[in-house]
Amino acid sequence: EKRAVTQIGKDGYPDSIYINAAKIFQGLRTEKSSGKILLRYGGTSESTTVAFKDEQSRRVSYELAFKALKYQDLLEEMLVDSKVYPCYSIPDELTSLLVVMLYDLQDRKFQNRKIFAGEELVAEVQEIGDYLYSYETKLAAALARCRIKHDALSIEYFVPETISKQEQRTSALPICFWINTFKISLEDVIRDLEMKGFTKVESVSDFDHYTYAVDQHCQDVLVFPSSLKEELLNLDLFADCKLLLQ
Template identity: 65%
Template sequence: ERRKMIVVEKSGYHDSVYISAAQIFQGIRTEKRRDRALVRYGDDSVSPMVTPHDEHSHRAAYELAFSALKCQDLLEEILLDSCVYPCLSLPDELTSLLVVMLYDLQDRKFEPRKVVDEEEPVAEVREVEHYLHRYTFKTKLAAAVARCRIKNDALSIEDILPETIQKQQQRASTLPLCVWVNTLKISLQDAFRELKEEGLTKVESVADLDHCTYCVDQHCPDVLFFPSSLKEKLLNSDLFADCKLLLQ
């Protein structure tokens, strides 16, 4: 029986992912001069400290945090333009959580979260989620996002990012994925067999990589390369869930 996907595309994340992403974002966010900072972040990260239970969720938290970081200025502008911020009911210590959850909310077109959370609910996440989903605020946020896109003639806020960041993203998206076979848990031959069962074909070199293919590194036989388009499929496979394959 196949495992449930940890992250459902465009449907939100578990509470622990949001909390972890907020903690990461709090540590990497762009600091602004006090006299120019219209959005205030608390001195400490979100509490309580929550660590995702598996590699997939841990990676999702980092991806969410860095996505919010790329769009920090735009997200802050949306919060201010919509008058959703400042919020007297949310302390400054929850601003990082507010920002990462806003990024995710607009990324899934303001649709409700559909993940069935099997973990203990995190009060701070539910509080911010309830705040963002209040009808008037949700409408104002969607309108602010639309105004931001129209002003910049963009289909999404990702398209408004500086050209240098967009080029970096484009380059990164074309690089092959590097994956290590954890031979403590699976042999190379068994890994190849399971990949074949997943519909993947082994090819000779990186130059031959196509949609459903992979190749073995010429110098390290326990290192595999996959097309970047297979990232979601791989991360949600049993091989990754069982830590038999590890993304480098």
């Protein structure tokens, strides 16, 4: 039976992902000096326990949180410029959720998100989602004004330089997956990858998109081009913990 995994795409995420991403964001967000504070974030006295349904839910939650962190300055400016913030019906403790959900909304080009089958709805997520969507036109206009103001062709302009340089270095490195030999053999992994259009090559110097190599020093490790990361993380092999990201 094929195991259900958290959807990744332009339809949004289950409510639990937003909640977890907001908690992660709250713990990692950049603290602004008093003169530069645009938004008020609640303290950390609320429950910060993050409970993940599975490995993919954990990964998606962290990815969403980190994406919001990358664009924290832009998202805060959008909320203030559009007059979406302050909203006195939304307590400071939910500001992180507001920012995380705004990142996702603009990433989906301000399209409404879908409700996932069997999803457990969270009242705060539904409330903030509806609130943001009711201001979609003003938020889109605020984003456009921010880009014009900074002469930015895309939102990538707003990524802090230190993060941008780090991402460039990381993206050049191949990614490695452990084969979980308790669940699958190397031969079965190779067979599965071949069925999905991957070609085995001798070394990383032979990489050409849908290719991979077996690590020369450890037969339980497969190496892939970094450009394939998103596709690999959506494979059943990863969702079923047969391949483990190093």
